[in-house]
Structure formats: C-alpha cells, structure tokens
Amino acid sequence: xxxxxxxxxxxxxxxxxxxxxxxxxxxxxxxxxxxxxxxxxxxxxxxxxxxxxxxxxxxxxxxxxxxxxxxxxxxxxxxxxxxxxxxxxxxxxxxxxxxxxxxxxxxxxxxxxxxxxxxxxxxxxxxxxxxxxxxxxxxxxxxxxxxxxxxxxxxxxxxxxxxxxxxxxxxxxxxxxxxxxxxxxxxxxx
Amino acid sequence: xxxxxxxxxxxxxxxxxxxxxxxxxxxxxxxxxxxxxxxxxxxxxxxxxxxxxxxxxxxxxxxxxxxxxxxxxxxxxxxxxxxxxxxxxxxxxxxxxxxxxxxxxxxxxxxxxxxxxxxxxxxxxxxxxxxxxxxxxxxxxxxxxxxxxxxxxxxxxxxxxxxxxxxxxxxxxxxxxxxxxxxxxxxxxxxxxxxxxxxxxxxxxxxxxxxxxxxxxxxxxxxxxxxxxxxxxxxxxxxxxxxxxxxxxxxxxxxxxxxxxxxxxxxxxxxxxxxxxxxxxxxxxxxxxxxxxxxxxxxxxxxxxxxxxxxxxxxxxxxxxxxxxxxxxxxxxxxxxxxxxxxxxxxxxxxxxxxxxxxxxxxxxxxxxxxxxxxxxxxxxxxxxxxxxxxxxxxxxxxxxxxxxxxxxxxxxxxxxxxxxxxxxxxxxxxxxxxxxxxxxxxxxxxxxxxxxxxxxxxxxxxxxxxxxxxxxxxxxxxxxxxxxxxxxxxxxxxxxxxxxxxxxxxxxxxxxxxxxxxxxxxxxxxxxxxxxxxxxxxxxxxxxxxxxxxxxxxxxx
Numbered sequence: 001x002x003x004x005x006x007x008x009x010x011x012x013x014x015x016x017x018x019x020x021x022x023x024x025x026x027x028x029x030x031x032x033x034x035x036x037x038x039x040x041x042x043x044x045x046x047x048x049x050x051x052x053x054x055x056x057x058x059x060x061x062x063x064x065x066x067x068x069x070x071x072x073x074x075x076x077x078x079x080x081x082x083x084x085x086x087x088x089x090x091x092x093x094x095x096x097x098x099x100x101x102x103x104x105x106x107x108x109x110x111x112x113x114x115x116x117x118x119x120x121x122x123x124x125x126x127x128x129x130x131x132x133x134x135x136x137x138x139x140x141x142x143x144x145x146x147x148x149x150x151x152x153x154x155x156x157x158x159x160x161x162x163x164x165x166x167x168x169x170x171x172x173x174x175x176x177x178x179x180x181x182x183x184x185x186x187x188x189x190x
Numbered sequence: 191x192x193x194x195x196x197x198x199x200x201x202x203x204x205x206x207x208x209x210x211x212x213x214x215x216x217x218x219x220x221x222x223x224x225x226x227x228x229x230x231x232x233x234x235x236x237x238x239x240x241x242x243x244x245x246x247x248x249x250x251x252x253x254x255x256x257x258x259x260x261x262x263x264x265x266x267x268x269x270x271x272x273x274x275x276x277x278x279x280x281x282x283x284x285x286x287x288x289x290x291x292x293x294x295x296x297x298x299x300x301x302x303x304x305x306x307x308x309x310x311x312x313x314x315x316x317x318x319x320x321x322x323x324x325x326x327x328x329x330x331x332x333x334x335x336x337x338x339x340x341x342x343x344x345x346x347x348x349x350x351x352x353x354x355x356x357x358x359x360x361x362x363x364x365x366x367x368x369x370x371x372x373x374x375x376x377x378x379x380x381x382x383x384x385x386x387x388x389x390x391x392x393x394x395x396x397x398x399x400x401x402x403x404x405x406x407x408x409x410x411x412x413x414x415x416x417x418x419x420x421x422x423x424x425x426x427x428x429x430x431x432x433x434x435x436x437x438x439x440x441x442x443x444x445x446x447x448x449x450x451x452x453x454x455x456x457x458x459x460x461x462x463x464x465x466x467x468x469x470x471x472x473x474x475x476x477x478x479x480x481x482x483x484x485x486x487x488x489x490x491x492x493x494x495x496x497x498x499x500x501x502x503x504x505x506x507x508x509x510x511x512x513x514x515x516x517x518x519x520x521x522x523x524x525x526x527x528x529x530x531x532x533x534x535x536x537x538x539x540x541x542x543x544x545x546x547x548x549x550x551x552x553x554x555x556x557x558x559x560x561x562x563x564x565x566x567x568x569x570x571x572x573x574x575x576x577x578x579x580x581x582x583x584x585x586x587x588x589x590x591x592x593x594x595x596x597x598x599x600x601x602x603x604x605x606x607x608x609x610x611x612x613x614x615x616x617x618x619x620x621x622x623x624x625x626x627x628x629x630x631x632x633x634x635x636x637x638x639x640x641x642x643x644x645x646x647x648x649x650x651x652x653x654x655x656x657x658x659x660x661x662x663x664x665x666x667x668x669x670x671x672x673x674x675x676x677x678x679x680x681x682x683x684x685x686x687x688x689x690x691x692x693x694x695x696x697x698x699x700x701x702x703x704x705x706x707x708x709x710x711x712x713x714x715x716x717x718x719x720x721x722x723x724x725x726x727x728x729x730x731x732x733x734x735x736x737x738x739x740x741x742x743x744x745x746x747x748x
Contacts, residue, residue: 021698021699023698024698025698027690033660112704118662121661123660123661123662125659128657129705130709156557156679160682185711187711189710189716
C-alpha cells in the first residue's frame with residue numbers, strides 16, 4: 001500500500017528530527033518495565049507506609065483476635081478460618097511494601113516526565129511537560145514526619161491524575177518548578 | 191499581561207455584536223465584567239420548567255401505584271387528585287418562577303457568565319478562550335412556544351457547560367452569534383471580504399446552493415443566494431455558508447433499515463417483550479402489574495428508535511467562518527457549532543450494508559462536549575456519502591499526511607483487516623483480535639481499524655496526544671505483549687496486546703509527538719484542515735495591541 005505505512009514518518013519539516021526515536025523504556029526479561037532509566041523514590045517511603053498502615057494492622061489484629069476468641073468460646077473451629085483474611089492482608093503488606101516502593105520510579109526527561117509503579121501489574125505513564133495542566137504537592141501528616149511529599153500531575157485527558165509518592169520535599173519542589181517552567185516554555189494547545 | 195488595559199464600554203444590549211466588538215480585549219480579562227448588563231431568560235421559562243417537574247412527579251407516582259389507583263377509582267378521589275396536581279403545578283411553577291427571577295446571564299468581552307440560585311447562589315463563568323462550542327437546542331415543548339436553550343460548552347470533564355434556558359428562538363440565534371463572536375474574537379465577514387475573496391470560495395466546491403460571502407449574518411435580501419424565510423425556519427437558521435452535507439429523509443430511513451445492529455436490537459427487544467407477555471399470560475392471565483413491569487422497555491424501544499431517527503432527521507451542515515454549523519432533529523431540534531481546530535478524535539463507522547452505497551457515519555470528540563449518544567451532539571455526519579465525508583473531514587480534521595487522505599480512509603474502511611499493513615496483536619491465541627484490529631501510524635494521525643461486519647475507524651491526530659500509559663501484567667509478560675493507552679482530551683484509546691517491542695517503539699514515537707507537536711510557539715506550523723480557509727495561510731493576523739506571538743492564554747488556550 002502506497003500511503004499506508006506503519007513506519008514512523010511524522011512531523012512537518014523542521015518540527016523535530018525525522019528519524020524514528022529509539023524506545024525510551026527498557027524491557028529486560030525478568031526485570032521491571034522501564035526500570036533502568038528511572039530514579040527510585042526515597043527509601044523513607046517504606047517506614048512511612050508502614051506507619052500509615054499501622055491503623056489497618058491494628059484493625060486486622062483485632063479481627064484476628066476476635067475470630068480466635070470466637071472460635072474458642074463457641075467451639076466452632078471454622079470461625080478461626082475467618083482470621084486468615086486479615087493475616088494474609090497484613091503479611092503481604094509487611095512483606096511486599098519495600099519491593100513496591102522500590103518499584104516506583106520516575107524520570108524527568110528532556111521533554112516528558114515518566115512515572116512508573118507496580119510490580120505484578122505495572123503502569124508506566126509518560127506526560128509531556130507541555131501538556132501538563134496542573135501540578136499539586138500533597139503532604140500528609142505521616143509524609144511530613146519523614147520529610148516526604150506526593151506529587152500529582154494532571155493533563156487535559158479525562159480526569160486521569162498521575163501521582164508520584166515518596167519524594168523528598170525539595171525534590172518535589174524541584175519537579176514542580178521544572179514542570180511549571182518547562183510547561184510554560186513548551187506549552188501545547190489542546 | 192502585556193497588552194495595555196483598555197476600558198471596555200459595556201455592550202449596548204448585553205450580547206456584543208461581533209462586528210462592533212473591539213478586536214483585542216485585555217489578556218487579563220479574568221473575570222466577568224461587572225458593568226455588563228445582566229439579562230433574564232424568557233418569562234415563560236418557569237411554566238416550561240415547572241411543568242416538567244410536575245410531569246416527572248406524576249410519572250413516578252402513577253407508574254408505581256397505577257394498579258391500586260385503578261382499583262380505588264371514585265369521582266371524589268379523582269377530583270382530590272386533580273386538585274393536588276393543580277396545587278403541585280402552582281407550587282412548582284412558583285418555585286420555577288423564583289429560580290427564574292434569580293437566574294441572569296451576561297455576555298461580555300471576557301466571556302459568558304451565568305448567575306443562578308436563590309439561597310445558595312452560584313455564579314458560573316465561561317471565559318472566552320475556553321468556550322469550545324455553542325449549541326442551540328429546541329425541545330418540543332419549548333419549540334412550540336418559540337423558545338430555545340443555549341448551551342455553552344467549556345473544555346473540562348463532567349458537567350462543563352452553561353445552559354441558558356429558555357430564550358426566544360431569535361434571541362438564541364443572536365446570543366449564539368454573540369458568544370461565538372466573543373469566543374473567536376475574530377474578524378467580521380466584512381474584514382474577511384476586504385482581505386480578498388470569500389473564504390468559502392477558496393475551498394473546493396462541494397455541492398450547489400452554497401451561499402457566497404459566507405458569514406454568520408443572516409443572508410441579506412438581494413444577496414446572491416437569497417434564503418427564503420421558509421428555509422430559514424426549516425433549517426433553524428442554518429442557512430449561511432457553504433453546504434457540507436444534507437441528509438434527505440429517504441437516505442436516513444434507508445440507512446437505519448440497512449443498519450443490522452440497530453435492526454437486531456429492535457427485533458430482540460420486541461421479541462423479548464412479546465415472550466415476556468406471552469409467558470405472563472400463560473402463567474397467571476392478564477394483569478396490569480405485568481404491563482407496568484414491562485413499561486420501561488415498552489417506552490425505551492420506541493424512544494431509542496425515535497432518538498436514532500431524530501439524531502439524523504433533517505441533518506444539515508454548513509461551513510461558516512466560525513466552524514461547522516449543524517442542524518438536526520424532528521420534534522426536538524438542535525443546532526451545534528464545532529470550530530475546526532478543536533477536534534480531538536474522529537471515529538468513522540460503516541455497518542455492513544452501508545458498504546454498497548458507501549455511506550459513513552462520523553462522530554467527533556471535542557473536549558468538553560459530553561459523550562452522549564442520545565442527543566447526537568458528537569455526531570458530525572449521521573450518514574454521509576463519500577463526497578460529504580470528504581467535505582466534512584476536509585473542513586474539520588487536520589490532514590492525515592498521506593497522498594490522498596480520503597482514499598486512505600476509504601481503504602481502511604473497506605479493505606479486509608488482514609490486507610491492512612499495520613500493528614496487530616502478536617498472540618496467535620487472540621485470533622479474532624488478530625484478524626479484526628489493526629493500528630496504523632500515519633504521518634498525521636494514529637488510526638485504529640476495528641470490526642468485522644460493522645467496520646469502524648478511529649482517528650487520533652498525533653498532535654493531540656496528552657499522555658501515554660504502558661501497562662504490563664503477569665499474563666502480558668508470558669505472552670510477550672504490552673497494553674498501550676493513549677489519552678487525548680475527552681477520550682482514551684486502548685491498544686491492547688501488541689508485541690512488546692512494537693509498543694515500546696510506538697510509545698517512543700508518540701511520546702515525542704505529544705511532547706513536541708502543537709506547541710504554542712510554533713503555532714504557524716500547526717496542521718490545519720485542508721479545506722479550511724486558514725489552511726496554507728499563516729496564523730491569524732496579530733490583533734491590535736497584542737504581541738506578535740500570542741501568549742498561551744490568548745488564542746486557543748482552554
């Protein structure tokens with residue numbers, strides 16, 4: 001087919017280089033998608049997440065205790081099985097939080113911000129600076145204790161906000177300044 | 191910002207005539223102009239809206255209790271009921287009248303503002319630069335009373351619109367023109383003419399009966415294409431500008447009869463209702479309760495059919511210097527206006543039996559206009575011939591960058607999917623998807639072809655990409671595939687289960703597109719619709735007082 005081409009041949013003259021760009025995301029078998037080029041977030045996010053989860057843990061422990069006490073008092077052994085669900089939730093949270101935090105990564109590239117998260121189900125978002133509509137920095141009480149902040153970036157695309165947790169405060173500020181400055185200089189129309 | 195502040199005289203009648211509006215407003219026009227005259231909607235409005243509330247209440251009450259009501263019927267009760275209804279009408283009309291009294295609107299240089307509410311007052315404001323489109327809707331009851339509703343769409347999710355309801359039909363037209371004049375802050379038809387040549391004449395002629403010297407002003411008598419009063423009434427004032435598409439009723443009816451999905455849906459629901467009734471009879475004889483239970487379906491089917499007919503009935507689109515104007519509707523009519531530079535995505539659809547006559551349905555996504563199948567606001571061509579498709583796309587959409595865009599689209603719509611060169615899933619197991627879904631990256635757009643019987647083609651201009659997401663999962667890792675989600679304003683496109691290296695390559699290309707295309711600083715190089723008068727011309731001339739390169743919030747920022 002003449003006009004049909006799947007080869008990337010974009011752009012009017014002068015807009016950008018015309019050779020196809022190389023893939024920016026690395027894909028190593030066994031590794032996490034795009035992880036090579038990404039910077040990790042602060043390791044302090046691990047204790048911060050543990051601290052934030054303590055309320056949940058406490059509730060889980062109460063549920064476990066309740067199930068066991070109930071099983072002993074009533075003699076219905078299967079009541080004890082109900083304790084398995086909170087046990088599973090607590091154990092996976094304790095065991096996997098460090099890995100989950102390490103799987104979060106970001107990269108402030110030349111033209112776009114890349115944010116990745118997730119181990120099993122991994123999502124890598126690319127947001128060009130020129131398309132950013134708003135940047136928000138959130139600091140919860142726990143985050144503040146560890147000197148962390150969460151960055152939220154949104155574009156005009158249907159209400160989807162990309163968040164990047166666990167940034168040291170000054171790094172979050174730096175990113176916000178970068179996003180706003182680069183956003184103004186490369187602002188793109190809708 | 192940099193342009194000097196200049197005091198604006200309040201428009202004489204609240205909706206500035208585009209011709210008299212000063213060409214440059216202060217860029218800092220961030221809020222409503224307090225001096226602008228606030229106007230109320232038409233005084234009959236409370237009757238129209240109040241009546242609707244009563245109808246709603248009665249419908250809910252009777253639908254739930256009609257069996258009991260029928261059993262306990264006496265004259266006294268009926269009279270009491272009527273009295274209650276009358277009181278309800280009175281009360282709701284009173285409330286509607288109060289809310290009418292507190293509803294005011296104003297159109298000024300900065301945009302449109304709408305104040306509502308008695309106890310909790312809301313002040314909505316649509317800044318000029320963010321107005322995406324203006325439509326005039328005429329629901330049946332309002333239409334009988336000669337009223338219309340003006341809806342101003344603003345970019346944004348959810349309920350991002352301002353409704354001015356109801357105003358006199360003629361006022362609505364004037365209002366629409368005034369708002370668009372404010373929104374486009376453009377040159378008047380006179381200026382356009384002085385610049386040499388009517389813009390419509392520059393584009394390829396489509397069909398006869400185009401009115402020369404386009405422009406929004408109602409055609410003056412003595413002009414070349416004097417428009418009769420009958421036509422103006424018939425087409426709700428959409429009589430100026432070059433004719434792009436007009437759908438005869440015959441074609442509309444035949445297109446519905448040829449739409450197998452539509453027919454199958456109707457047949458299934460009719461059969462379903464019939465079976466349910468038959469079963470009911472067989473089980474326990476005739477009962478009102480059973481009919482009541484089926485009532486929603488009995489209403490929904492004709493409503494759907496009528497909605498489909500209505501969304502294409504008397505469809506007419508014309509190109510004006512403020513974009514594409516469309517008119518449609520049978521009982522409820524509406525006119526919409528879509529500016530050509532604001533299309534985020536286009537979808538073409540061609541059911542099996544439309545292939546013979548070569549008809550295509552086109553819907554367009556504009557940021558802010560809601561995804562609402564019912565009123566057909568997104569449909570820019572309900573069923574069009576090739577020629578109409580060419581004209582519509584030529585005026586609305588940026589070029590695809592191929593040698594012959596229409597031929598390319600036609601090929602994408604007609605060729606079997608396996609003959610289209612492009613990306614498809616690498617997993618042999620997904621053989622349906624493998625044979626029916628193809629993604630093609632053209633120089634100007636990313637195009638996805640789907641469907642076997644009803645073929646659809648989705649076109650996402652590469653300059654409109656907002657952000658990209660790559661999704662990975664355990665199964666995807668096993669199969670060696672990735673999912674790519676492409677977001678534009680108002681729509682997300684999922685390309686699922688493509689080979690990993692394909693996705694990563696495509697991701698790199700599209701990320702660069704999203705990052706570099708359609709920047710304000712190279713506004714002159716933005717692709718423009720081929721047939722639009724602005725195509726090939728440099729960017730709109732700088733307005734007086736404004737800097738040469740318009741700052742982002744000047745021209746098209748939303």
